Amino acid sequence: MRGMPRPDVRPGRGAPENRTPTRFGLAVREADGDWLDAREEQDGEPPPLRTTVTIEKPKTIIARNSSPDIGFDRSINAYRGCEHGCIYCFARPTHAYHDLSPGLDFESKLFAKPNAPELLRKELGKPGYVPRPIAMGTNTDPYQPIENHYRITRACIEVLLETKHPLTITTKSDRVLRDLDLLVPMAEQRLVSVALSVTSLTPQISRTLEPRAPSARKRMAAVKRLSEAGVTAWVAIAPVIPAVTDHELEHIVEAAAEAGAKGVFYLPVRLPFEVAPLFRAWLDEHYPDRAEKVMSIIQSMRGGRDNDPNWFTRMQGFGPWAELLRTRFQIAVRKHGLNQEKMKLRTDLFEPPQGPQLRLL
Known part of the structure; x- marks a missing residue:
């Protein structure tokens, strides 16, 4: 049976709520706050939520991390917030730093960094x-x-190509193909790899889970085209949601192999901070028949909690259900001959960008 009515639910959006988090001492916003469009009903539903973009001018663009369970120590984020609207996105809580909701604000009030x-x-x-x-x-x-x-991502890749700097890309969009002219020459020098994230092959699931991301069909087609062009492509099954998408694990591995992916990896769903209540509300809205079951399995992998923040286990989960997932994944990978070798990107080709004075030949 469906839970309480949610007046914030908007057509084509992922989060069913837009409450402001309280962990920073901010007041909780109600449904008639200034962050929401006017409540004019259209055929019994609220009007579609408009997307706005604010220009941000940071002083640095390379973010550093020292987490021992992450395979990179630096990253670039050209945008804050994401219109794809994936309900499980663990970046949602970052919007709270701007006094914005990790719910609908995260996917409709975006920030761009043109510099x-x-x-x-x-x-x-x-x-x-x-x-x-x-x-x-x-x-x-x-x-x-x-x-x-x-086109901020493209402009950054242009700089990395010019300086022969290694790059990894993770995306849910086939728009990455628009930059093939940059990625192919980088791939020829072993400077780039691309991972397409595919959570579900079922359109009915994807429409609610990640409502504004391109279809899985388009993403797999992008994997195929990248591979044919000589760009190393991976498929990230991220996240795997128990009792919602986990039954597709083997099918996604098979589809990845057919598309020519170099390999695959997966991550069990993570629910840090404000993502947990948003995810619970999403379950209540779209899967009320199994909401308790889903959360029970997640908690069984997370030490009885909605989220496990500890290094290594946060990315893998533990317990019988997590072990079963690992076993299924390993069997599927072996069956389709994936993950045969690790690819190490080159760093020895790097050339610092030229300043005002040209290099001497």
Whole structure:
């Protein structure tokens, strides 16, 4: 049986709520707050939520991390917020830092950083800079719809190609193909790999789970085209949601192999901070028949909690259900001959960007 009515639910959006978090001492916003469009009903439903973009001018663009369970130590995020609207996105809580909701605000009130390429060039040119792969798409998607207009991701890749700097990309969008002219020459020098995230092959699930992301069919087609062009492509089954998408695990691995992916990896769903109540509300809205079952399995992998923040286990989960998932994944990978070798991107080709004075030949 469906839970309480949710007046914030908007057609084509992922989050069913827009409450402001209280962990920073901010007042909780109600449904008639100034962050929401006017409540004019259209055929009994609220009007579609408009997307707005605010220009942000950061002082640096390379973010650093020292987490031992993450395979990169630096990343670039050209945008804050993401219009794809994936309900499980663990970047949602970052919107709270701006006094915005990790719910609907996260997917409709976006921030763009047009000066990112300029900052990147400056940071790569600093004396003593030591190159290691830069990750794109670790927080919000670098190829979400507003990239069509701002092209910040592309401009950053242009700088990385020019300087022969290694790059990894994770995205849910086939828009990555628009930058093939940059990615192919980088791939020829072993400077880039791309991972397409595929959560479900079922359109009915994807429409509620990640409402504004391109279809899984388009993403798999992008994997195929990248592979045919010589760009190393992976498929990320991220996240796996028990009792909602886990039954598709083997099918996604098979589809990845057919598309020519180099390999696959998966991540069990994570529910940090405000993501947990949003996810619970989403379950109540779309899967009320199994909401308790889903959360029970998640908690069985997370030590009885909605989320496990501990290094290593947060990415894998533990317990019988997590072990079963690992076993199924390993069997599917072996069956389809994936993950045969690790690809190490080159760092020895790096050339610092030229300053005002050209290099001497």
